[in-house]
Amino acid sequence: MGGPAPPPSGLPTKRGSTDDLLHVYDDARTYYTAEERHRNNRAGPRTRTYSQNSLLKQMERTVLADPYRRGSHDESTIPHSRRFLIQVEPTLQSLQQQEDTDQNMQITIEDAGPKVLTLRTAASNGYNRFDIRGTYMLSNLLQELSLAKEYGRKQIILDEARLNENPVNRLSRLIRDQFWEGLTRRVDASSIEIAARDPKDWTDDPRPRIYVPRGAPEQYEYYTKLAKERPEMRLDVQLLPEKITPDYVRDINAKPGLLAVDMEEVTDPKTGEKTLRGRPFVVPGGRFNELYGWDSYMESLGLLIHDKVDLAKSMVLNFCFCIKHYGKILNATRSYYLCRSQPPFLTDMALRVYDKIKHEPGAIEFLRTAILAAIKEYHSVWVAEPRLDRVTGLSRYRPEGRGIPPETEAGHFVHILEPYVKKHGISFSEFVEAYNSGKIKEPELDNYFMHDRAVRESGHDTTYRFEGVCADLATIDLNSLLFKYETDIARTIRNVFGDKLEVPAEYCVGEMEPGHVQTSAIWDRRAKRRKLAIDKYLWNEAEGMYFDYNTATRARCTYESATTFWALWAGVSSPKQAAAMVTKALPRLEAFGGLLSGTKESRGEIGIERPNRQWDYPYGWAPQQMLAWTGLYRYSFTEEAERLAYKWLFMITKAFVDFNGVVVEKYDVTRPIDPHRVDAEYGNQGLDFKGVAKEGFGWVNASYIYGLQIVNAHMRRALGTLTPYETFIKAVEENRAKALAELV
Numbered sequence: 103m104g105g106p107a108p109p110p111s112g113l114p115t116k117r118g119s120t121d122d123l124l125h126v127y128d129d130a131r132t133y134y135t136a137e138e139r140h141r142n143n144r145a146g147p148r149t150r151t152y153s154q155n156s157l158l159k160q161m162e163r164t165v166l167a168d169p170y171r172r173g174s175h176d177e178s179t180i181p182h183s184r185r186f187l188i189q190v191e192p193t194l195q196s197l198q199q200q201e202d203t204d205q206n207m208q209i210t211i212e213d214a215g216p217k218v219l220t221l222r223t224a225a226s227n228g229y230n231r232f233d234i235r236g237t238y239m240l241s242n243l244l245q246e247l248s249l250a251k252e253y254g255r256k257q258i259i260l261d262e263a264r265l266n267e268n269p270v271n272r273l274s275r276l277i278r279d280q281f282w283e284g285l286t287r288r289v290d291a292s293s294i295e296i297a298a299r300d301p302k303d304w305t306d307d308p309r310p311r312i313y314v315p316r317g318a319p320e321q322y323e324y325y326t327k328l329a330k331e332r333p334e335m336r337l338d339v340q341l342l343p344e345k346i347t348p349d350y351v352r353d354i355n356a357k358p359g360l361l362a363v364d365m366e367e368v369t370d371p372k373t374g375e376k377t378l379r380g381r382p383f384v385v386p387g388g389r390f391n392e393l394y395g396w397d398s399y400m401e402s403l404g405l406l407i408h409d410k411v412d413l414a415k416s417m418v419l420n421f422c423f424c425i426k427h428y429g430k431i432l433n434a435t436r437s438y439y440l441c442r443s444q445p446p447f448l449t450d451m452a453l454r455v456y457d458k459i460k461h462e463p464g465a466i467e468f469l470r471t472a473i474l475a476a477i478k479e480y481h482s483v484w485v486a487e488p489r490l491d492r493v494t495g496l497s498r499y500r501p502e503g504r505g506i507p508p509e510t511e512a513g514h515f516v517h518i519l520e521p522y523v524k525k526h527g528i529s530f531s532e533f534v535e536a537y538n539s540g541k542i543k544e545p546e547l548d549n550y551f552m553h554d555r556a557v558r559e560s561g562h563d564t565t566y567r568f569e570g571v572c573a574d575l576a577t578i579d580l581n582s583l584l585f586k587y588e589t590d591i592a593r594t595i596r597n598v599f600g601d602k603l604e605v606p607a608e609y610c611v612g613e614m615e616p617g618h619v620q621t622s623a624i625w626d627r628r629a630k631r632r633k634l635a636i637d638k639y640l641w642n643e644a645e646g647m648y649f650d651y652n653t654a655t656r657a658r659c660t661y662e663s664a665t666t667f668w669a670l671w672a673g674v675s676s677p678k679q680a681a682a683m684v685t686k687a688l689p690r691l692e693a694f695g696g697l698l699s700g701t702k703e704s705r706g707e708i709g710i711e712r713p714n715r716q717w718d719y720p721y722g723w724a725p726q727q728m729l730a731w732t733g734l735y736r737y738s739f740t741e742e743a744e745r746l747a748y749k750w751l752f753m754i755t756k757a758f759v760d761f762n763g764v765v766v767e768k769y770d771v772t773r774p775i776d777p778h779r780v781d782a783e784y785g786n787q788g789l790d791f792k793g794v795a796k797e798g799f800g801w802v803n804a805s806y807i808y809g810l811q812i813v814n815a816h817m818r819r820a821l822g823t824l825t826p827y828e829t830f831i832k833a834v835e836e837n838r839a840k841a842l843a844e845l846v
């Protein structure tokens with residue numbers, strides 16, 4: 103039998119019992135590795151098998167002639183208890199041959215098959231037949247068969263309930279039982295080959311490589327030993343220098359590698375010896391196979407709802423490790439990201455984890471470590487050179503770095519570099535080499551890449567909002583997040599640490615002496631000052647929206663961005679400002695599938711010379727939705743939060759149903775039919791699967807689970823029947839009017 107591990111839980115004993123029904127929705131591993139479940143107890147010594155060819159022929163005779171009439175061969179039993187006896191490989195083949203007409207290994211609404219397939223029922227030992235109809239059921243059949251095949255099954259007894267399951271339940275279940283696991287990585291001997299794989303490594307020899315910081319000699323020893331013991335892996339272990347400079351980071355671009363994260367000491371059960379085990383984390387998915395900054399925060403919101411507290415806690419500890427050894431929470435844990443960070447969310451993430459574990463031993467220490475790390479990060483990254491603008495007291499995304507970012511898709515900078523290539527009369531690659539190494543100096547280009555790095559640090563890569571200016575902008579995004587750090591730190595010091603938090607040497611920054619004590623008052627003052635600066639420089643009363651402020655030109659920008667709602671999430675707005683945003687900004691940023699990244703007017707005209715950017719109109723991203731829902735809720739705009747969540751969830755569910763279980767990195771929120779199709783920059787992540795999606799995309803998975811907590815029960819039911827928002831709200835309003843009329 104193929105497939106990974108044996109089933110974690112036992113099997114149902116009595117077929118058809120309530121207990122049995124619960125197991126219908128077991129995770130794929132449990133379901134397909136359970137021998138008993140797939141034994142056909144009604145079969146005699148010889149199991150009856152049917153060739154799928156004969157099934158196809160029968161279908162042609164009976165069903166295809168009139169595809170919408172249920173054949174008299176149907177077996178009708180109680181819903182949920184029908185099971186099919188299926189020969190995996192032949193059924194898979196005929197299903198694909200007949201229904202995957204565009205041959206992309208998925209069954210979608212774009213396939214032109216007859217949309218009906220006959221299966222044999224298990225209760226009749228394959229004698230009776232039943233039709234599976236429609237894209238959703240057929241694509242679920244394809245997914246189930248693909249999984250069964252992966253687990254090495256030749257024959258299965260498949261519950262119909264897995265094919266016609268309520269799509270909201272199915273997607274939530276897949277996220278809980280499969281997607282999180284598919285996205286979880288651990289950097290140690292158990293799976294470093296998987297974690298080290300980097301689809302963004304464009305070098306000629308993309309071998310597994312790990313960079314270990316000086317401060318973690320035990321890890322250097324561990325990986326060196328591992329590389330020696332398993333030479334076939336070709337693991338290259340590199341020790342980072344004490345001081346990591348932008349020049350050093352540029353110089354290792356030709357040898358990209360994973361950055362070590364936190365490990366814990368454990369006892370090896372086989373040898374009884376002490377060894378190290380990597381702390382797990384969730385990766386975004388697609389080509390992003392490393393620990394990301396703000397993706398992790400968003401993912402943790404979903405993980406916590408799914409009671410995967412240890413995983414969220416482990417990600418917080420990995421961030422503390424990054425702050426300690428790399429000086430910041432990194433954009434992500436690859437060598438080429440060493441100079442830049444991402445939007446900071448550590449305090450909220452740590453507090454949410456703490457809230458779940460506060461009754462456990464060690465919880466206070468966990469929170470202390472996280473808050474101390476956040477204080478260090480705050481001082482050394484966000485309110486220090488070069489990110490702090492001393493005039494406004496506000497902060498900017500402005501990382502250091504040299505040369506051209508190596509991780510972007512080939513061709514991304516061609517249009518920018520071409521004029522310089524022509525000017526120097528050399529080939530493109532010669533120019534890239536000469537510019538990166540500093541042999542050719544082009545100050546204008548340096549300026550372009552300073553802003554480009556800032557765009558990537560902002561997480562909003564790329565958008566016309568930031569092009570050519572980002573490093574100069576005090577954004578509402580970053581300053582809301584820092585306000586949240588300040589208020590979270592103040593509150594935690596006051597309420598959890600008795601208003602005295604001692605700072606040990608390793609967390610000291612600038613003039614702090616070891617043993618120095620932090621109190622809440624100074625953090626309250628910092629928050630108050632930042633709010634004043636935000637109001638002065640970023641708030642536009644007439645527009646009812648926050649805008650970025652350009653610290654070089656000393657002028658407020660005009661790009662209308664969904665990040666205006668981050669101020670609600672952080673609690674920086676007054677109730678009056680919040681109300682103004684709801685009445686003025688929200689209508690401009692709301693679309694069919696939820697919140698737009700920015701307005702169409704702000705993006706401007708698009709054409710061959712000015713292509714779409716993925717963080718502009720008409721795209722919508724999970725983090726924008728999640729922060730806006732939470733912010734609106736915080737200010738009691740419940741109806742608006744529910745409506746936005748409904749629209750986002752509806753769009754995801756519909757694409758999931760119509761496109762073979764797809765869940766992608768971002769959506770075109772103006773496109774009702776195929777919102778997962780995004781024609782900007784590198785397209786979309788999460789599309790590239792055969793038969794069955796195994797991971798979804800980290801923050802969209804989380805937004806789905808989180809969003810289901812925002813909408814009410816009535817809405818959840820309506821989502822399950824794929825009711826568009828307009829239809830749903832019309833029905834609600836009609837019912838309300840009727841109920842009012844009936845009131846005496």
Ligand SMILES: OC[C@H]1O[C@H](O[C@H]2O[C@H](CO)[C@@H](O)[C@H](O)[C@H]2O)[C@H](O)[C@@H](O)[C@@H]1O
Nearest residue numbers: 386390394397433509510558561562563
């Ligand atoms: O490779 C191009 C860029 O890709 C990343 O950005 C996008 O994916 C990240 C992971 O999901 C996400 O955090 C970011 O918001 C996305 O725009 C990467 O973070 C960039 O630095 C990189 O240049």
Ligand SMILES: [Ca+2]
Nearest residue numbers: 202204206208
């Ligand atoms: Ca297809």
